[in-house]
Amino acid sequence: MARLFARTRATSRDEALVRSLYEEHGKALLAYAVRLTGDRAAAEDVVQETLVRAWRHADNLMSKEGSVRAWLFTVAKNLIVDKVRAKAARPAEVAETPAAVAVAGDHSQRVVDSMSVLAAIEGLSEEHRTVLMEIYFRDRSVAETAQELGIAPGTVKSRSHYALRALRATMAGRAALEGTPA
Incomplete structure (x- = not known):
């Protein structure tokens, strides 16, 4: 006590x-x-x-x-x-929002999308595909692409325009077949 x-x-x-x-x-x-x-x-x-x-x-x-x-x-x-x-x-905490989950999404869908884009690119003519590869995948300017391919800058612009238009049309057609938005 x-x-x-x-x-x-x-x-x-x-x-x-x-x-x-x-x-x-x-x-x-x-x-x-x-x-x-x-x-x-x-x-x-x-x-x-x-x-x-x-x-x-x-x-x-x-x-x-x-x-x-x-x-x-x-x-x-x-x-x-x-x-x-x-x-x-410790790493920074990131709140998981529905939008973040949707963006992370399903990896398999990204693979399918990549395969669809590659198939659409393969469907282009050699000239169109080469111009797109130089500009978008090798990150070259119009002038650099023209010099690399030995063509006029106006031709590079024209080919990239028509190549992108053809890709959009191909992807829109695939989306319509699958029932998903393009």
Whole structure:
């Protein structure tokens, strides 16, 4: 019973210490944490955790030489550094939205789409296919493509125009057959 009474008295003494620490240093500690985090809510969490640690180490605080304020600010800074390091150590969280799921979609559909586009490209004439390969797959300009193929830039433009028109028509025809939008 005496042990329980002593513990209760020590707990109330520790709680009084934390209250007095908050009253004396709370505003400055919060301002310091806001300055370091840039986020008031996160700073309030840091102040709360700092005071919890002060409560857990109340005996050390009362018997410790030096500034209690310096101890509190050091604990707050260390908590913030730990949170920054923990956040940097794990990948960023991304909320999964229905649109993101739809974009990720089914890999097999992307494979089918790729195969359809390749088949449509193979259906083009050699001249049209070569121009598209140079411009879109090798990322060359009209002038670079003209020089590479040894034809006039106007011919490159004309062939790419008609090649894209033929691809659109082929893909629209395939989509109509499959019952999907082009």
